[in-house]
Amino acid sequence: MALKSVESQAPRAPVPGPDASERELLERVAKGRDQAAFRTLYGNYYQRLSRLLARMSVRREDIEEVINDTFWVIWTKAGEFRGASQLSTWIIGIAYRRALNALRRAKIRPVSDEPFDEDSISVASTDEAETDGQWLSLGLSRLPVEQRMALELTYTLGHSCEEVAAILDCPVNTVKTRLFRARETLKQVLPSLAGMAGENS
Amino acid sequence: MSSRIPDTHAEAWALLPWLANGRIQASDREWVEAHVAGCEECRAEVAAQRKMATAMNRSATPEEAATDEQRSFNRLWARIEASESASPASVAASEARPTMRSSRTVRWLAAAVVIQGFGLALFGFNALRGPSEGIVTVTDDAPASRPNAPTVSIAFAPGASIGTVNTLLEHQGLSIVSGPGTAGNFTAELSADAVASGASANSVADVMAKDPNVTFAQPIQH
Numbered sequence: 001m002a003l004k005s006v007e008s009q010a011p012r013a014p015v016p017g018p019d020a021s022e023r024e025l026l027e028r029v030a031k032g033r034d035q036a037a038f039r040t041l042y043g044n045y046y047q048r049l050s051r052l053l054a055r056m057s058v059r060r061e062d063i064e065e066v067i068n069d070t071f072w073v074i075w076t077k078a079g080e081f082r083g084a085s086q087l088s089t090w091i092i093g094i095a096y097r098r099a100l101n102a103l104r105r106a107k108i109r110p111v112s113d114e115p116f117d118e119d120s121i122s123v124a125s126t127d128e129a130e131t132d133g134q135w136l137s138l139g140l141s142r143l144p145v146e147q148r149m150a151l152e153l154t155y156t157l158g159h160s161c162e163e164v165a166a167i168l169d170c171p172v173n174t175v176k177t178r179l180f181r182a183r184e185t186l187k188q189v190l191p192s193l194a195g196m197a198g199e200n201s
Numbered sequence: 202m203s204s205r206i207p208d209t210h211a212e213a214w215a216l217l218p219w220l221a222n223g224r225i226q227a228s229d230r231e232w233v234e235a236h237v238a239g240c241e242e243c244r245a246e247v248a249a250q251r252k253m254a255t256a257m258n259r260s261a262t263p264e265e266a267a268t269d270e271q272r273s274f275n276r277l278w279a280r281i282e283a284s285e286s287a288s289p290a291s292v293a294a295s296e297a298r299p300t301m302r303s304s305r306t307v308r309w310l311a312a313a314v315v316i317q318g319f320g321l322a323l324f325g326f327n328a329l330r331g332p333s334e335g336i337v338t339v340t341d342d343a344p345a346s347r348p349n350a351p352t353v354s355i356a357f358a359p360g361a362s363i364g365t366v367n368t369l370l371e372h373q374g375l376s377i378v379s380g381p382g383t384a385g386n387f388t389a390e391l392s393a394d395a396v397a398s399g400a401s402a403n404s405v406a407d408v409m410a411k412d413p414n415v416t417f418a419q420p421i422q423h
Binding site: 039050064071151152158161183190 | 214215216218219221222223224225226250253254256257258269270273274276277278280281
């Protein structure tokens with residue numbers, strides 16, 4: 001089938017490559033309008049962005065639209081990237097701003113106003129990791145989207161403080177403050193994680 | 202970050218997330234590590250944050266992401282193709298002429314596969330042998346399109362027979378005017394009669410997208 005032919009032509013990097021190799025891909029897109037390079041870049045970021053956007057409370061049906069709007073910008077503006085920042089911060093920053101627009105359009109409240117329902121956590125589970133995950137989801141839903149993003153970019157995507165600041169387009173000290181507040185909030189709702197820190201504080 | 206050595210609890214505390222994820226700046230690492238070594242509270246906090254990072258990573262894999270990826274890319278690529286075919290001037294004005302080396306290969310492969318499935322006479326295309334590669338491709342000897350006619354980008358399932366495809370197109374008042382594109386999509390135009398009866402590119406694309414013989418259908422914005 002024709003569409004599968006496209007898939008088979010797209011070299012897929014299972015793990016995001018270093019910035020230099022991704023810049024090379026972008027250069028091929030900018031100068032050669034190279035579909036294979038574009039497809040590889042898309043594959044490198046698809047899961048990362050899906051995860052990030054889901055964490056931002058972007059509706060499932062809107063996630064693809066935000067990702068594709070992001071890569072539409074990358075396709076049309078590839079030649080304008082000057083390398084002043086990491087390529088990953090440029091791409092994720094575009095997605096973040098597109099997602100904020102999507103949230104505004106959908107009028108989604110960035111912070112849950114619903115009461116925190118501790119009863120929804122399964123006490124029957126003996127799997128500590130599973131219980132942590134449930135508490136974590138509830139805890140994250142209590143945070144403003146900016147704090148949630150600072151956490152996600154730091155802990156899940158492994159960005160430095162300076163990279164997070166570039167993506168969120170704010171000063172470094174603002175990132176530190178957001179993470180500080182997020183940590184304090186999570187400690188109040190995550191018994192396992194808070195207990196670990198709290199025992200000694 | 203700075204050459205001074207703050208060595209204060211508050212400043213070290215603020216940097217612990219990046220000590221935990223291994224991305225703290227080299228200029229800060231030494232003094233923060235030295236502080237943490239002597240501070241029980243910070244040591245506990247680093248341990249808690251590593252645990253949090255592990256929990257976040259564990260719960261962070263969308264199950265269906267991998268299966269959605271190719272479908273999403275196909276939609277994006279159809280959008281790019283539709284846009285660039287709608288404004289060839291902008292493509293011509295770009296700094297370098299698009300080489301599309303890989304795209305061309307895909308296009309030829311897509312055409313070969315489609316022709317294999319549909320037959321050489323379908324849609325009035327003429328089958329040719331590629332000049333050097335020896336791969337079958339198609340010409341654009343397609344029906345002349347009407348200006349501003351509603352059009353749909355569409356791709357068919359591999360098992361769809363010629364008869365099925367023709368019936369599908371006929372029922373919706375569609376005729377193929379070009380394709381396949383790089384992603385294997387055809388452009389189909391809505392007949393004047395279908396438009397007069399109330400059909401639109403959106404409505405037809407919606408109907409086609411639900412058919413099991415169609416893998417992709419989306420209206421093309423003019």
